[in-house]
Amino acid sequence: MPRSGPRLGIFGGTFDPPHVGHLAAAVNARHDLGLDRVLLVVANVPWQKVGERPVSAAGARLELVRLAVGDVEGVEASDLEIRRGGESYTADTVAELLDEDPSRDLFVIVGSDAAEGLPTWERVEEVRARATVVVVDRPGGSWGPPPGWEVRRVEVPRLEISSTDLRQRVVDGRPLDYLVPAPVVSGIERLGLYREPR
Numbered sequence: 001m002p003r004s005g006p007r008l009g010i011f012g013g014t015f016d017p018p019h020v021g022h023l024a025a026a027v028n029a030r031h032d033l034g035l036d037r038v039l040l041v042v043a044n045v046p047w048q049k050v051g052e053r054p055v056s057a058a059g060a061r062l063e064l065v066r067l068a069v070g071d072v073e074g075v076e077a078s079d080l081e082i083r084r085g086g087e088s089y090t091a092d093t094v095a096e097l098l099d100e101d102p103s104r105d106l107f108v109i110v111g112s113d114a115a116e117g118l119p120t121w122e123r124v125e126e127v128r129a130r131a132t133v134v135v136v137d138r139p140g141g142s143w144g145p146p147p148g149w150e151v152r153r154v155e156v157p158r159l160e161i162s163s164t165d166l167r168q169r170v171v172d173g174r175p176l177d178y179l180v181p182a183p184v185v186s187g188i189e190r191l192g193l194y195r196e197p198r
Ligand code: ATP
Pocket: 012, 013, 014, 015, 016, 021, 022, 025, 109, 110, 111, 112, 113, 114, 115, 136, 137, 138, 139, 159, 160, 161, 162, 163, 164, 165
């Protein structure tokens, strides 16, 4: 449902760690859709990943996202889900952002791999009713929306980069340079993240 206020993108993730795939998706979605801002919303407890692997502390992931965005215009790290605490559901994030300013026009941005899980999201109908769902095409994903769904597609350069691979690189002692912004490389070292195989 389009609203007349600021156009705001919500790009949620675990960001463990953030990488240039995330950043390229965020800036291209912002450009293509004419968004004022895109928030990189750091999940407090990413319910989809619970039980799958240990996730780094939310504060550490937020710090890395802040380092990653640097001073790129219109892209910001958001601690909204961390401040809210508990499991992170996009439906709650959408509700909170509309409570703050009901005129906002919200765009929920997901990669095509994450989009496959959309039908299983908590209160997904609420998300669809209150925001435009945007799918960013990611290598390997050949995603089609479920029947009856209206989604916007954004084409981004396909960057075959994942946080999973980056964590393994740290374990193996392989370089992260150019796959994540330089301040993130230093941040990962300083925080001592990903050294132990998980
Ligand atoms: P992991 O390997 O731990 O799952 P990830 O790289 O997939 O990490 P997430 O934090 O899980 O990163 O993803 C957050 C969002 O970013 C998701 O919507 C995901 O689809 C999207 N995304 C992640 N990597 C890319 C990429 N290289 N290009 C486009 N979108 C991406």
